[in-house]
Amino acid sequence: MKIFLFIFFLPSIAFAQNPQLIQWFAGADLIGTGNSQEELSNDFFVREFELSAFSQIDHVWQGSLTMSMHKDAGSIDQPTAEVHEAFLFSNQAINNTNIKIGRFFLGFGRLNRFHRHDWALSEAPTYHEEFFGEEAVRDEGVEISKLLATDFYLDLTMGITSGKEFVHSHSESHSEDEDEDHETVTPQVPTHYLRLASFTEFSTQRGIEYALNYVGRTDNAGVKSQYIGLDFIYKNKFSKFYKDLLQLEVWNRATEEEGEIHNDIGGYLYYEKGFDQNHALGFLVDWYTPEGAHDEEEEEEHSHGFEVEDYFTEVGMVYSYYNSEFMRTRLTLSHGDGLTIDEKRRDNTKLLLQMVFTIGAHPAHVY
């Protein structure tokens, strides 16, 4: 918390010296939930608060520091500040290459590369939550992204990170038994990943980016996980809004433990139709299918503890009101159906309100 307070008061010091020196960004994500299942919590809360500073360090390196506070629905615990990202970045050390060193969101897939307030979705799809956590896998390591010397767009991203942290749960990571959580213990093989992305342009405002992803890791208990996924995004932009936005990810996780392999498949599809710079209507399909049917006892013994026993699907309609470039309000009505171990989301109809706003200078994203 001391670090958080220091960073919070730093702007006045920095701006007094040179207003151009550091760029600041802050954002918050407000969530309201209503569920048809009585045992699920209905809540309205600040899910996330983020404070970020970034700047050129010298002629080669930039620095980016982000602190955040998260809260889960129904939680009465006071959220704790944590280091979201803290990394060095350079696009000048090696030609046509971006390098990241430090703690960062791992550069694979679509959702995993972006902070949640920038997502087209309000919540992580089920498979994403199971595979990569509520927001994204973040870890300490090195990532290199290289534009290959081809006549067409081909971008190769590779990274190796400690693997001490993989599926990040905000509620779990601050629990007292954190040290006993196998996900935070040094793994046998660190997290390593690769993303090969290409792009097809139809016009300057319309194109498809598609990528093949691989993520691997063997945890401390010897459970080997390999993830292979495809991510795809189609954008058709007109002036300030997307006439059409189609986003899709499909992932397979192969988990090998004591010679036995489980394959779990999941994905989502999101389509949004923009009507003008304020209004858009979206359609969401989210599905997750762990391999085969397992009985509860087996699931509870499984080191990865699948929450979804057999299958889970969710279909939703999303209305987005883009108040401005820096604020949006999103209402999602969805129905989830599936066999879950803890029955958390079984046959549940949910209304989700999300409000996101940002102040300051947000670093721009590539596509």
Add this chain to the structure above:
Amino acid sequence: MSINTLVLIFILTLIPVDSFSETKVVTTLPELKWIAQELKVPQLETISLLSGSEDPHFVDASPSFVLKIKNADLIIVNGLQLEMGWVPSAIEKAGNSKIQFQAKGYCDASEYVEKAQVTPNYNRSMGDIHPQGNPHYTLSLTQMSLAAKKIAECLSSVAPTYQELIQKNLSKLQNDFSQKLKAQKEKLSFLSETALMTYHLEFVYYLKDYSGESKGTIEKIPGVLPSSSHLFKISKLAKEKNVKLVLASITHPRKYLEKFRSMTKIPFIQMPMHLTSEYKSYWDYQDALAAEIIKNVKD
């Protein structure tokens, strides 16, 4: 796949295979490309990232832009933060040290432009304001001539062998701008006494060339769709000021312009704000814009 395989793949990607004999110049806007071409530098490859039909405020940093600038020797931008939402991130991703901000290969064409509407005390409640000045100077012949001076300097910097030739061609081009302005002033002299309105703030420099000015904007706040109450107020004002025409971009929402027209009976025109492929040259584009204004005001 093992970590060793990943390391091997990475090492292979570092082997440089790119080689270019030409000087590669990338511009954000097609009219800036046109200027670079008019300076007639030998062995110059020029590419514009935009086609001219987009709203350059709100373009995404497309991977195709990254591909085009990854080996560029020079990038020429409009500046005044017009492209701030996408050019910095495209440059960052491209990782081309030659065109980084403030490097020799980064050219801000607005440097000598006589900036209008500079707003130092800016905050977001004012909408899509550009604190360093209105960025829509490429519609103005006067300001384009000043932009050409900066572009010539930038080209001389990356192709010093042709410095004299560039200077000679710049003099000719600036003379052409003066001649064109003189001819346009004869055709558009009525603009100094004709009440016009605009949807956004794109025509500030253009109207200034002809001693004209907008009596108001359909937008209440730049970048924000007009409310019904604002449309009512601005319609009343337009009638009081005897407004003859509303000027707008093809990227502006037509339904608000139509609503305004139905309330006031004042016509509007929607033109591309940049040089698109339907025009043979920037001169042709200026002629088309003038012809459209003349047709709607005088007919």
